[in-house]
Amino acid sequence: SGRWARAVAILKELEEKCATPIGKLRQVADAMTVEMHAGLASEGGSNLKMLISYVDNLPTGDETGLFYALDLGGTNFRVLRVQLGGKEGHVVKQEVEEVSIPPSLMVGSSNELFDFIAAELAKFVASEGEEFHLPAGRQRELGFTFSFPVNQTSISSGTLIKWTKGFSIDGTVGEDVVAELTKAMEGQGLDMRVSALVNDTIGTLAGGRYHDNDVVAAVILGTGTNAAYVEHAHAIPKWHGLLPKSGEMVINMEWGNFKSSHLPITEYDQALDLESLNSGEQIFEKLISGMYLGELVRRVLLKMAEEAALFGDSVPPKLEIQFILRTPVMSAMHHDTSSDLRVVGTKLKEILGISNTSLKTRKLVVEVCDIIAKRGARLAAAGILGILKKQGRDGGAARDGGDMQRTVIAMDGGLYEHYTIFSNCLETTLREMIGEEAAASIVIKLATDGSGIGASLLAASHSQYL
Numbered sequence: 517s518g519r520w521a522r523a524v525a526i527l528k529e530l531e532e533k534c535a536t537p538i539g540k541l542r543q544v545a546d547a548m549t550v551e552m553h554a555g556l557a558s559e560g561g562s563n564l565k566m567l568i569s570y571v572d573n574l575p576t577g578d579e580t581g582l583f584y585a586l587d588l589g590g591t592n593f594r595v596l597r598v599q600l601g602g603k604e605g606h607v608v609k610q611e612v613e614e615v616s617i618p619p620s621l622m623v624g625s626s627n628e629l630f631d632f633i634a635a636e637l638a639k640f641v642a643s644e645g646e647e648f649h650l651p652a653g654r655q656r657e658l659g660f661t662f663s664f665p666v667n668q669t670s671i672s673s674g675t676l677i678k679w680t681k682g683f684s685i686d687g688t689v690g691e692d693v694v695a696e697l698t699k700a701m702e703g704q705g706l707d708m709r710v711s712a713l714v715n716d717t718i719g720t721l722a723g724g725r726y727h728d729n730d731v732v733a734a735v736i737l738g739t740g741t742n743a744a745y746v747e748h749a750h751a752i753p754k755w756h757g758l759l760p761k762s763g764e765m766v767i768n769m770e771w772g773n774f775k776s777s778h779l780p781i782t783e784y785d786q787a788l789d790l791e792s793l794n795s796g797e798q799i800f801e802k803l804i805s806g807m808y809l810g811e812l813v814r815r816v817l818l819k820m821a822e823e824a825a826l827f828g829d830s831v832p833p834k835l836e837i838q839f840i841l842r843t844p845v846m847s848a849m850h851h852d853t854s855s856d857l858r859v860v861g862t863k864l865k866e867i868l869g870i871s872n873t874s875l876k877t878r879k880l881v882v883e884v885c886d887i888i889a890k891r892g893a894r895l896a897a898a899g900i901l902g903i904l905k906k907q908g909r910d911g912g913a914a915r916d917g918g919d920m921q922r923t924v925i926a927m928d929g930g931l932y933e934h935y936t937i938f939s940n941c942l943e944t945t946l947r948e949m950i951g952e953e954a955a956a957s958i959v960i961k962l963a964t965d966g967s968g969i970g971a972s973l974l975a976a977s978h979s980q981y982l
């Protein structure tokens with residue numbers, strides 16, 4: 517029928533507009549490398565902030581003692597304590613707790629958010645068992661993983677540049693988030709010092725390095741997306757401080773804010789961006805990360821419902837609700853292997869109130885998921901290639917007949933961890949771009965919640981008692 521033809525036409529157009537042939541991905545990777553240089557050259561030189569982390573030494577394995585970490589980044593926050601035993605003992609004992617953030621706090625006031633976090637942290641500290649040892653007279657120390665862009669002023673202080681990922685809280689931008697947390701901890705009667713303030717990418721990099729010496733970059737694919745990597749200190753023109761002894765500095769790219777004319781942007785992306793809390797910003801993130809993929813699928817399905825009556829004569833009311841289709845649901849539909857696409861049928865009914873869908877319709881829904889997920893995964897692969905190029909680890913040496921050093925990228929985030937089609941597509945694409953031979957020495961290592969351990973390791977190496 518004409519309606520079906522219209523739905524298929526919308527799909528075809530989506531496919532064309534989202535296309536990411538290798539040539540285009542190379543342009544994206546090159547643009548990423550160019551922007552990295554620009555962001556390192558001067559403050560405000562690029563959409564990529566290329567933030568200096570003040571981490572110039574990554575964990576060695578010698579770290580010892582009891583340390584805490586707090587990870588605030590998306591829908592949940594995690595508190596963690598770890599007893600580090602040095603080279604012999606490694607991680608002697610570790611405990612983690614996850615607390616979901618009440619949505620009202622994500623758009624409330626700064627004090628409310630930090631008070632809530634400090635209260636949860638205080639409860640967690642109160643449950644510390646005898647397996648953990650704090651030497652007498654010492655203050656507990658914390659690594660604070662804060663996964664929003666921060667202008668770092670030292671290893672343990674920094675001001676919030678902007679909120680992202682659905683957070684929009686009055687009165688925090690421009691403030692020192694460590695001071696905010698410290699004030700809230702004092703309010704809870706909690707005697708604890710923040711010895712390291714780190715982005716989750718930095719935490720993941722540190723946690724990854726602790727286990728594997730060849731980790732030189734970290735990528736987050738969760739609610740949002742971001743990356744960090746190890747840079748030569750002398751290759752950071754905007755850094756006017758003393759050169760660190762190690763000669764290295766870890767850079768938090770804030771790659772979610774990457775933008776390029778080479779990115780395949782559709783009408784759906786434009787509308788999502790316009791209606792978002794941070795319009796014009798985080799464009800790369802809005803194409804790739806878990807917060808947005810399901811929402812993009814919803815927008816395509818809505819158009820198909822409106823213009824091609826895909827789900828019957830009227831538009832299903834729930835389909836008009838922003839963010840009702842979350843990425844885990846999209847992922848469940850995308851991975852449906854049953855012959856009648858039962859999961860797709862169930863999810864459409866449960867989440868969107870659409871019943872009695874035909875197999876043909878369900879297949880169309882899966883195709884939409886496929887296009888949106890693979891575009892995101894391929895663009896993420898291009899971003900990683902951009903970093904490898906900047907580091908001279910993209911396989912050029914191997915192609916010239918030289919030795920290829922092992923390169924490990926620590927990866928964290930629920931999107932990468934759980935969305936198998938996405939992660940497989942990312943790895944395949946990276947291999948395809950780098951070439952089989954060079955790709956053999958590049959490893960993507962899943963480091964689930966590595967950022968918590970990483971932050972506690974950095975708290976240890978920046979302890980006031982060293």
Ligand code: ADP
Pocket residue numbers: 589590591592737738739740805806807843844845847848928929930931934935
């Ligand atoms: P955060 O990024 O908030 O720190 P996580 O790394 O745990 O937290 O990532 C959570 C995000 O991962 C969710 O917002 C969601 O987008 C995505 N995600 C979680 N589970 C799945 C899943 N099964 N399939 C696809 N995406 C998922």
Ligand code: MG
Pocket residue numbers: 589590663716738929
């Ligand atoms: Mg996280």
